[in-house]
Amino acid sequence: MKKSILLSAAGLLVALLTVANEPYKAGDTAADFNLRNVEGKMISLSQFNDAKGFIVVFYCNTCPVVHKYEQRVIDLHREFGSKGFPVIAINPNDRNVSPGDSYEEMQKLAKSKNYQFQYLYDESQEVARKYGATNTPHVYVLSKKGGNLKVEYVGAIDNNADDAAAADKHYVADAVNKLLKGEQVPVAGTKAIGCTIKWKKV
Amino acid sequence: MTNLDYNLWIEKVDPSWQGNIPATLFFNNQKKKRHFHAGEVDEKELETLITRYL
Incomplete structure (x- = not known):
């Protein structure tokens, strides 16, 4: 009896250790994923x-900080999608905790705003956990290096959430422009303000 | 808290804070107690945190 409790405790510890991983930072190798987009198609970065x-x-659909950044996300895709750095937006919010972030609501929003970028549903929240995302919006700039995806930048889009015109540090655009020139990304990471991810209640 | 260049001060509130809101800083200067909690808390959790840290 005692032994079996000990064994299951050890098993639980192993399970916890495999789930918990360090958040991605610049220099890490990012994992690919396979998530459903708003058109019902399964999307992987390898495609x-x-x-x-x-x-x-x-x-996500519901966060006020995302709303402030929505046009900037649209613009990033417009500017860099055709240059080889498309925006891939991922909604990790649990639909029970945040009904406005359900797959159906994502479809409605993408349609009404005519999103040209991929908008994917991380229903299991595994991708958000793997990447170490904590909030929305939270950006990971990745570059293809050999067969791998290298994390080049993690954090905020720019340094003024309220007013795009007042921002004078454009972290994501600067990072991608440097990568397009084959140069080093100037800022590896920032802390991004945003709504906490709506994790599933356990 | 009106400085919109969040990257300048998020880490100063608490180095562990990733910038996700809501976030709560509990502090009691008389007892020299300080605790930072990132993410949502319901009323019960809030009471527990106050009792534990203040």
Whole structure:
């Protein structure tokens, strides 16, 4: 009896250790994923043969900070999508905790705003956990290096959440522009303000 | 808290804070107690945290 309790405790510890991992930072190798987009298609980064990298942004329907950044996310895709760095937006919010972030609501929003970037549903929240995302919007700039995805930048889009015109540090755009020139990304990471991810209640 | 360049001060509130809001800083200067909690708290959790840290 005692032995079996001990064994299950050890098993639990192993399970916890495999789930918990360090949040991605610049220099790490990012994992690919396979998530449903708002058109019902399963999307992986490996499908983008022409991409040089990606602007992965943890995103959602309901967060006021996302709303402030929405046009900037649209603009990032418009500017860099055709240059090989498409925006890949991922909604990790649990629909029970935040009904406005359900798959159906994502579809409605993407349609009404005519999103040209991929908007994916991380229903299991595994991708957000793996990347170490904590809030929305939370950006990971990735570059293709050999067969791998290298994390180049983690954090905020720019340094003024309220007013795009007043921002004077454009972290994501600067990072991608440097990568397009084959140069080093100037800022490896920032702390991004945003709404806490609505994790599933256990 | 009106400085919109959040990256300048998020870490000063608490080095562990990733910038996710809501976030709560509990402090009691008389007892020299300080605790930072990132993320949501319901009323019960809030009471527990106040009792524990203040």
